[in-house]
Amino acid sequence: MKQKRALFAIKTILWVSALSPGVHLVISLLRGSLGVNPVEKLTLWTGMTALVLLLSSLAITPIRRISGWNLLIKLRRPLGLFAFFYASAHFVIWFAFYNIFDFRYMWADILERRFITAGMAALLVMLPLALTSTRWAIRKLGKKWSTLHRAAYLAGTLGVVHYFWLVKADTRLPSLFALVLASLLGFRALQSRAAARIKLQRSSNQGRGTRFTE
């Protein structure tokens, strides 16, 4: 019961905080309070929100491991899906206003500009992850699902690179994102090394008598 209430509480917090940037943007847009260049603000804030949510989804596992609070795993899927939602909005705004719905402009942008190449790649990597986030897909894919969803790290990396290449001069914020990403990847790497060692020990225990040469 206590568990259920806690889950409801953290899910509510997540929904409210993930939806509020979008609601705020829509209201500001309707009120005309996004300033002289509204499209620039819409683009910046949808992109920023997508990246923050994507990195948050990647942070769930490390935080869970460290804190031992397993309930957090329930937040990973909604975080990832919200990230995909904002990334898609970011893409649509770019396609609609910057490329005025013209595929030729879009292609030229993707091919010629590396920061757009990276951003587009990030969105494409996120697409199959979003599509296979249903319970049915998880069951159907089994072990392959975990392997596939490790691509979230690739999406995160591409997203940070996209932001880094975009910024002209003040790299403080993209550097912060890069630092967060690096520590998440670092944690993951340490963990899989530890896991590998455990696996190695187990197998050597099983194969007692046989010699291991490296």
Place this chain on the structure above:
Amino acid sequence: MIIRRKPDIASSEITPERTYLNRRHFVKKAAAAGVLGTALGPRALQGKTTLQELHPRFDSMTSEMDEPLNSYEEITTYNNFYEFGTRKSDPAENSGAFRPRPWKVEIGGMVNKPGEYELDDLLSGITMEDRVYRLRCVEAWSMVIPWYGFPLSALINKVEPQPGAKYIEMKTIVRPEEMTHQRFPILDWPYIEGLRMDEAMHPLTILATGLYGADLPNQNGAPLRLVVPWKYGFKGVKSIQSIRFVEEMPINTWQVQNSHEYGFFANVNPNVSHPRWSQARETRLPGFRKDFDTMMFNGYTDQVQHLYAGMDLARWK
């Protein structure tokens, strides 16, 4: 392009007080137009704020240019002036403590009359005029701005450069205590820009001291800034503290920052892409869509193309 000289009256004959009062009048009207514009939303604003509505003085200028002016509010709340922060709204928000008066300009290098000039002394005898120019930012947005100022050539002639001077180099003042973001190494301060001498002497090149007939607000580069309408906006160095006449091509700030992106010339050119975006189209603010075709030399080709005869503009970008 619109150039209209005021009648040939020496500035000493105009009572400063009247000018001052006039300026207030402009600001009020301009600000009112801006507020109204916001209430009506960007779409309604476009085409509404004309110089005619602001003052009869601008009558003949409006009839020559059918592109609507940007409102005073738009011009003064959406700025790139990294000394006050990198967001567009930062300069308007953070520049309140900046004191553009009293102001001294240091003239140096290969020049017969070097020295540290009081701004008012430097401007005495120079006729001020209104100039309506397109401003094309390298970030692919643009505005139409009614500057108030004078041709840079007037100042150059006054201080008498020597024949060896091939370039002119201008620097923004360094005042980290007032310019909030000079405390951070965002760019290599001070901001430096330069022009070839023939570009600097060109009649379209102006130093602005105002816009909409009123003094420049701090966020737009008070009290003195460069405006070169056929080049990308970043060439327009703001709050100029030093002007030097030199033999070698100055290395401007953005070249130091990122040499393969920005060159010295930075002429508006729809055919040469920026590495990160196309320069073929622009968003004419406060519009939403990037659907305004960028013009060669920002539409000033007839006036300036002779400066670059025989130059490969894809290479010298």
